[in-house]
Amino acid sequence: MRISFTKMHGLGNDFVMLDAREHRLPPMTAAIARALANRTTGIGCDQLILLEPSEAADFRMRIFNADGGEVEACGNASRAVALLHGKAATVETNGGMIEVAPTKGGARVDMGVPRFEWEAIPLAYAMDTLSMPVGWGELEAPVAVNVGNPHVVFFVEDADAVRLDLMGAGIETDELFPQRINVNVASVTGKDAIKLHVWERGVGLTRACGTGACATAIAAMRRGLTGRTVDVTLPGGVLTIEWNAHGRIIMTGPATESFRGSFDWGDYA
Known part of the structure; x- marks a missing residue:
């Protein structure tokens, strides 16, 4: 099964972006995310970003760190997602709902309300x-x-x-x-x-x-x-x-697409 990806970065914090909003992918696991993030034997990234359909927002963003662990939020990836999507959107994350909008050279992201308890x-x-x-x-x-x-x-x-x-x-x-x-x-x-x-x-x-x-x-x-x-x-x-x-926290900064490619899912599953 051949899968397309987009490699992006925000200030050098780099991501492998997988878009499963229209065409579903097999289940993502920590082992697959870790293998794709490996800079020697995989594509290489700090985080793997998986975009999926959402009933509560325009779409859902899931975030996997290089060690394969799924985490709640990623500000740099949110800007990259805004650039990839190409227009303003609400995005569901495990850390809550955020709002993104592309700007010249990057994006503006409403990251929500901080918690201190x-x-x-x-x-x-x-x-x-x-x-x-x-x-x-x-x-x-x-x-x-x-x-x-x-x-x-x-x-x-x-x-x-x-x-x-x-x-x-x-x-x-x-x-x-x-x-x-x-x-x-x-x-x-x-x-x-x-x-x-x-x-x-x-x-x-x-x-x-x-x-x-x-x-x-x-x-x-x-x-x-x-x-x-x-x-x-x-x-x-x-x-x-x-x-x-x-x-609310408003973050503004650059995001960049590096390149696009594809891989065989079976090589990493």
């Missing part, structure tokens, strides 16, 4: 999510926020100096986080500017993470470190995050 992150036990009384080495007192998926955000003097490649896995899998966690290390570089590095759950260090940019911007705003609109600079480029008057 410890149960919504979720954490293993109750604590203040604005300044968590925990730490890992030099990283202390993070902010926790759920923006469709769970994040902790550490604010430091110099984000570039933190060896997140060595620390990320230990924080991600700490027993404090029963569903694991995305780890963000950020520096506020101006009134409305942040530099950010992200260890993505199930992926590792990534050039960009849309939900990480959203979570970090919201964390900075909650602490009074920035205004309500902020530019977040990641290794792959810049995203603009707004926390609007209705409490």
Whole structure:
């Protein structure tokens, strides 16, 4: 069975897009997603994105990380989906309903309303999510926020100096986080500017993470470190995050189609 795919990326965070809205595919499994994401023997990606019909929205987006795990949300993939779809749409995700619309060179995404309750992150036990009384080495007192998926955000003097490649896995899998966690290390570089590095759950260090940019911007705003609109600079480029008057997170940034191709499902099943 020959399957078409589109390879896309948002600021270097790359995706294999499978469109099953009109022609159904065999069931996706963690093993198949992991095999397709493999950069040596598969197509290669940070996330595999599966588009399916939805009764509640224009269509449904399912997201599988490179380790095969299915997750709730992906901001960069949402922009890529907007570009692929070609017009404004409501999209059902496991993290909730979002709205996407293509723009010149990218897309605008309404990511919904952030959650701050410890149960919504979720954490293993109750604590203040604005300044968590925990730490890992030099990283202390993070902010926790759920923006469709769970994040902790550490604010430091110099984000570039933190060896997140060595620390990320230990924080991600700490027993404090029963569903694991995305780890963000950020520096506020101006009134409305942040530099950010992200260890993505199930992926590792990534050039960009849309939900990480959203979570970090919201964390900075909650602490009074920035205004309500902020530019977040990641290794792959810049995203603009707004926390609007209705409490909703609006993310704007680029998305790009890299190439199209096809594969035999049986080679990966």
